[in-house]
Amino acid sequence: MSFYQSPKKISAFDAKFEAQKIAFAPVSFQVARCLNQFMLLKQIDDAGKIGITLNQLTMQSELSEYAIHVLLDMGLSMGLLWCADEHYRLDKTGYFLLHDDMASTNLNFIHDVCYQGLFELESALKQGKAAGLKHLGDWDTIYPGLSQLPEQTKKSWFDFDHYYSDHAFNSLLPIIFKSKPDHIIDVGGNTGKWAFACTAYDANVNVTIMDLPGQLAVAKQNAQKNNVAERVHCFETNLLDHQQPFYQGGDLYWMSQFLDCFSKTEIAQILARTVAAMNPHSELCILETYWDRQPNEAGAYCINATSLYFTAIANGNSRMYHSKDMLKLIYDAGLYIDEDIDNIGLGHTLFRCKVKAID
Known part of the structure; x- marks a missing residue:
């Protein structure tokens, strides 16, 4: 296909970041699955535009604050979430990971x-x-x-x-x-x-x-x-x-x-x-x-x-x-x-x- 017939237009800095994503891909995969498996993505989605805090997620989850926090931090780096005023919200990739059947x-x-x-x-x-x-x-x-x-x-x-x-x-x-x-x-x-x-x-x-x-x-x-x-x-x-x-x-x-x-x-x-x-x-x-x-x-x-x-x-x-x-x-x-x-x-x-x- 045409999208494979020429080099991708990407800066060296971004390409280096993509290489790091590949190196840590198994970690990203398991974090995405666990965020979904433990209903954290759904709880963040349900909170809507207001978002939800780490403390609120901890009160609703079987996981410890530590466990939730390491998942959320990696979710931020993966572009699944964004956080402002200590409230977490779904980003577009997180939305599709949660809602897309494929x-x-x-x-x-x-x-x-x-x-x-x-x-x-x-x-x-x-x-x-x-x-x-x-x-x-x-x-x-x-x-x-x-x-x-x-x-x-x-x-x-x-x-x-x-x-x-x-x-x-x-x-x-x-x-x-x-x-x-x-x-x-x-x-x-x-x-x-x-x-x-x-x-x-x-x-x-x-x-x-x-x-x-x-x-x-x-x-x-x-x-x-x-x-x-x-x-x-x-x-x-x-x-x-x-x-x-x-x-x-x-x-x-x-x-x-x-x-x-x-x-x-x-x-x-x-x-x-x-x-x-x-x-x-x-x-x-x-x-x-x-x-x-x-x-x-x-x-x-x-x-x-x-x-x-x-x-x-x-x-x-x-x-x-x-x-x-x-x-x-x-x-x-x-x-x-x-x-x-x-x-x-x-x-x-x-x-x-x-x-x-x-x-």
Whole structure:
């Protein structure tokens, strides 16, 4: 994107300050979380323009005056707060940290899922393995263990995953159903949120979810709760085991925030298997967030940061891709792009793909 194509216009003094922020970033993160966790940001926000004193905060908190004071001092340095006449008030960054759903979702995901594992990033980069995953469980990748994560960790993982995909659903459904598919194959469909959105949108469509047994067990329960068990089906498979079957002959194959979970070599194999399973009239729709297609620098920042979660914790070899990398993999698999739509939901891109005609 253009915002990465030239040096930032910043003074040497400010750049040096930015370097110190990076050095102390883990401290800043934990202070921000604790200010939120102990309701200090909310109490300051509730006080409005008048503000609130240290003594008043201490009387309302389980923390000591010392504990609150060190958090407030760092909050001032971080630009979360400002203080005049000994009364603390929220600054703009503190306001959004408290009220912005994206900031809250990202913060909980990093703390509950990633924080300890990211200490192993150096090892993960050297080994090409998810060295930080051991802090969550004994699996080769995080995916077989999702249903076994501690409840708070599981909640933060799924909240993060669904937050970004859910914002795209309303825009996507009319686009997906303009081809009137009778049978959608939701590849890596997890616990079924997309499948249920589809069955709610179209009373006749059937959806088959392809995924690991742990995720499918939850999807089956959810299908019963949503009264669509007769239209939402499960197809158990491990997509990394290329000897296992792939659902054949679906009208539309759907991959949402899925291919970023795999390395380029694995994506090439998955796409090749998808093409082999498609009939001449099938479509493949790929929904991803590409860092180079984001409408602003904040989006690209979040996506590039998410790549390191895959490196250290999820699997050790996947990432959030540049769109050109994905397009090459799609073309090499024998597909062409029939439709390319940016800025869906929170910076998603949809590639509607079809099989190239054989001369």
